[in-house]
Amino acid sequence: MHEITRRLAEFWRDGRGAAGMVPLHAPAFRGNEAAYLQDCIQTGWVSSVGAYVDRFEAMLADITGAAHAVAVVNGTAALQVCLYLAGVRPGDEVVVPSLTFVATANAVSHCGATCRFVDVEERTLGLDPARLDDHLARHRDRPIRAVVAMHTFGQPADLDGLAEVCADHGIALVEDAAESLGSLYKGRHTGNHGLVSSLSFNGNKIVTTGGGGAILTNDPALGKLAKHLTTTAKVPHPYRFDHDAVGWNYRLPNLNAALGCAQLEVLAEHVTAKRRLAEDYHAVFAGLEGVRIFRETPEARSNYWLAALLLERPDRALVERVIEEAAAAGIQCRPIWTPMHHLPMYRHCPRDALPVTDAIADRLINLPSSPAAV
Amino acid sequence: MHEITRRLAEFWRDGRGAAGMVPLHAPAFRGNEAAYLQDCIQTGWVSSVGAYVDRFEAMLADITGAAHAVAVVNGTAALQVCLYLAGVRPGDEVVVPSLTFVATANAVSHCGATCRFVDVEERTLGLDPARLDDHLARHRDRPIRAVVAMHTFGQPADLDGLAEVCADHGIALVEDAAESLGSLYKGRHTGNHGLVSSLSFNGNKIVTTGGGGAILTNDPALGKLAKHLTTTAKVPHPYRFDHDAVGWNYRLPNLNAALGCAQLEVLAEHVTAKRRLAEDYHAVFAGLEGVRIFRETPEARSNYWLAALLLERPDRALVERVIEEAAAAGIQCRPIWTPMHHLPMYRHCPRDALPVTDAIADRLINLPSSPAAV
Numbered sequence: 001m002h003e004i005t006r007r008l009a010e011f012w013r014d015g016r017g018a019a020g021m022v023p024l025h026a027p028a029f030r031g032n033e034a035a036y037l038q039d040c041i042q043t044g045w046v047s048s049v050g051a052y053v054d055r056f057e058a059m060l061a062d063i064t065g066a067a068h069a070v071a072v073v074n075g076t077a078a079l080q081v082c083l084y085l086a087g088v089r090p091g092d093e094v095v096v097p098s099l100t101f102v103a104t105a106n107a108v109s110h111c112g113a114t115c116r117f118v119d120v121e122e123r124t125l126g127l128d129p130a131r132l133d134d135h136l137a138r139h140r141d142r143p144i145r146a147v148v149a150m151h152t153f154g155q156p157a158d159l160d161g162l163a164e165v166c167a168d169h170g171i172a173l174v175e176d177a178a179e180s181l182g183s184l185y186k187g188r189h190t191g192n193h194g195l196v197s198s199l200s201f202n203g204n205k206i207v208t209t210g211g212g213g214a215i216l217t218n219d220p221a222l223g224k225l226a227k228h229l230t231t232t233a234k235v236p237h238p239y240r241f242d243h244d245a246v247g248w249n250y251r252l253p254n255l256n257a258a259l260g261c262a263q264l265e266v267l268a269e270h271v272t273a274k275r276r277l278a279e280d281y282h283a284v285f286a287g288l289e290g291v292r293i294f295r296e297t298p299e300a301r302s303n304y305w306l307a308a309l310l311l312e313r314p315d316r317a318l319v320e321r322v323i324e325e326a327a328a329a330g331i332q333c334r335p336i337w338t339p340m341h342h343l344p345m346y347r348h349c350p351r352d353a354l355p356v357t358d359a360i361a362d363r364l365i366n367l368p369s370s371p372a373a374v
Numbered sequence: 375m376h377e378i379t380r381r382l383a384e385f386w387r388d389g390r391g392a393a394g395m396v397p398l399h400a401p402a403f404r405g406n407e408a409a410y411l412q413d414c415i416q417t418g419w420v421s422s423v424g425a426y427v428d429r430f431e432a433m434l435a436d437i438t439g440a441a442h443a444v445a446v447v448n449g450t451a452a453l454q455v456c457l458y459l460a461g462v463r464p465g466d467e468v469v470v471p472s473l474t475f476v477a478t479a480n481a482v483s484h485c486g487a488t489c490r491f492v493d494v495e496e497r498t499l500g501l502d503p504a505r506l507d508d509h510l511a512r513h514r515d516r517p518i519r520a521v522v523a524m525h526t527f528g529q530p531a532d533l534d535g536l537a538e539v540c541a542d543h544g545i546a547l548v549e550d551a552a553e554s555l556g557s558l559y560k561g562r563h564t565g566n567h568g569l570v571s572s573l574s575f576n577g578n579k580i581v582t583t584g585g586g587g588a589i590l591t592n593d594p595a596l597g598k599l600a601k602h603l604t605t606t607a608k609v610p611h612p613y614r615f616d617h618d619a620v621g622w623n624y625r626l627p628n629l630n631a632a633l634g635c636a637q638l639e640v641l642a643e644h645v646t647a648k649r650r651l652a653e654d655y656h657a658v659f660a661g662l663e664g665v666r667i668f669r670e671t672p673e674a675r676s677n678y679w680l681a682a683l684l685l686e687r688p689d690r691a692l693v694e695r696v697i698e699e700a701a702a703a704g705i706q707c708r709p710i711w712t713p714m715h716h717l718p719m720y721r722h723c724p725r726d727a728l729p730v731t732d733a734i735a736d737r738l739i740n741l742p743s744s745p746a747a748v
Contacts, residue, residue, distance in 0.1 A: 256629065
């Protein structure tokens with residue numbers, strides 16, 4: 001057993017006293033989840049309108065500081081609509097990191113647009129502003145309509161740097177904050193720095209609605225349009241069925257919003273638990289040569305959604321060995337996603353050099369990060 | 375008060391003893407709904423994989439007789455994927471009825487395709503096979519990839535007629551069975567006659583998952599592809615994140631599937647209740663000149679999802695008068711949807727003459743149709 005696996009197993013079995021399987025990420029329901037679901041069944045309000053949807057949106061706006069939050073069916077849908085609101089149309093191009101979950105790139109495709117991959121920086125695991133600036137300067141002739149900053153595993157990207165580059169080039173900054181609910185950048189919530197941003201409440205996220213997402217914006221017109229377009233663009237009327245645009249049926253059901261309200265009530269606890277876990281991991285691997293736990297930048301206060309161990313040098317064999325040894329010991333780890341530019345459907349997209357992305361892909365191991373202490 | 379409204383109010387107040395507001399359609403949760411939701415919270419399985427998703431899909435296949443059922447996030451998403459599976463790509467055209475909910479046309483738009491509207495027949499409220507045949511014969515030069523048969527208010531369209539025309543022209547028949555779960559055509563379930571079909575479980579449907587839908591097909595390859603593409607096209611592997619196509623995040627959460635399982639257990643009861651209600655309405659309006667309750671064709675056994683009163687002649691003023699009078703009396707009625715070819719975003723789509731659609735739009739009033747007796 002490699003020393004990484006040994007220390008990991010010791011931490012979970014002896015340090016935390018975990019008896020059974022230690023999952024990568026399991027949701028925790030210790031609050032009002034059951035009560036709110038019960039309420040939906042008793043009142044009959046389970047579907048696309050209902051008090052929990054309104055409350056969930058108000059809570060999200062309150063937590064993130066965004067003026068408008070629109071609950072939708074999942075994070076991919078949220079990002080697709082964000083890109084549409086930023087003006088992305090078929091034939092356009094959108095800069096995204098290659099180091100991301102496939103949903104980021106798929107949202108671009110669902111707009112009929114093409115991804116353009118730019119490298120990340122090791123410091124944040126997010127888009128590198130210097131590389132972005134250089135890339136945009138060399139491709140002024142292309143219809144690049146937006147840049148998507150994704151906050152990897154909850155670690156905020158360099159938002160000031162990216163915002164400045166985007167402003168210089170007159171291109172919209174969109175945040176894919178699917179993983180960073182509860183993460184701050186310079187004291188301000190992620191998802192609250194770009195033109196529009198997306199959140200996700202999938203089952204593996206810091207809080208969950210089963211499946212769900214949200215659109216955040218501080219622009220009142222975009223907020224109103226986001227709500228209109230994601231609710232089939234129906235024109236309000238007591239009984240007539242008129243619609244004034246090609247809209248989406250991206251409404252989050254009241255049932256899922258109810259779960260979300262109960263989960264948002266404990267978001268701060270989940271952030272605290274994850275930050276403590278990251279510190280524990282840091283201590284576990286301190287002094288082990290060639291290995292470190294990824295830690296937030298001075299500008300950031302991360303939700304540490306998924307804890308990440310970084311090897312000093314790329315070593316795919318070691319990454320897979322540790323994951324497999326840990327699995328055999330009942331501890332679920334995983335590698336980072338295969339970078340987008342290696343997937344068959346995105347292999348031919350235009351891209352900058354991606355040395356950091358390729359290196360990180362063979363250096364990173366995600367460690368168990370459930371919000372509930374085992 | 376018009377005689378129509380008077381009889382309607384008398385039926386609900388005196389006949390059925392309804393005290394409060396009579397909604398157009400409210401869901402009924404009298405079975406295992408609360409217990410199954412509780413189970414999701416207790417086990418922690420609320421999200422995109424889980425035992426209820428598998429069970430819900432198996433129940434749907436069993437009920438409809440379709441070989442494959444894939445649960446997805448809503449009916450619009452289901453129809454979009456059905457069209458994709460039928461080969462519809464950007465720039466293509468799809469024949470749909472103009473007399474439909476906007477989701478049917480939006481699903482075509484979401485494929486990057488253009489709607490082509492053909493008229494319905496009064497007998498079924500669905501696409502008219504003779505008009506379709508004539509229209510297709512006159513437009514052989516166009517890239518028409520699919521025909522969508524929508525089963526209006528649960529009344530099956532003329533599936534044999536439409537299937538024959540589609541076969542003659544070598545065009546795929548897709549069923550939009552969003553409203554017709556529980557409806558049979560010649561003894562066989564709707565959604566089980568075309569190449570692929572979509573269902574909806576929105577809150578106003580005969581059974582609900584809060585929000586949800588499904589794809590049905592008897593083609594094993596299409597069934598497998600539907601599941602793969604709607605679950606982000608992830609390549610199965612214990613820990614690697616590889617995806618081999620631009621997929622969608624259209625997974626139905628386990629939480630919503632749990633509600634759906636409980637609802638499917640009482641689907642037959644809901645069909646019985648709605649069929650009885652339609653007969654009651656028939657009796658209420660029997661003998662009133664110029665008015666009749668829409669009834670199923672001899673080939674059909676309808677779920678009567680939404681009961682419909684038909685005026686003999688178009689009279690928009692009367693339609694709205696009855697709806698407003700009924701609303702004032704606490705009884706919620708509604709007109710049929712504004713036909714697609716009158717909406718701003720579909721006004722310029724190619725179309726056949728639509729006299730029946732335009733007439734029905736000013737002749738039809740939907741009456742309260744909740745599955746639970748008040």
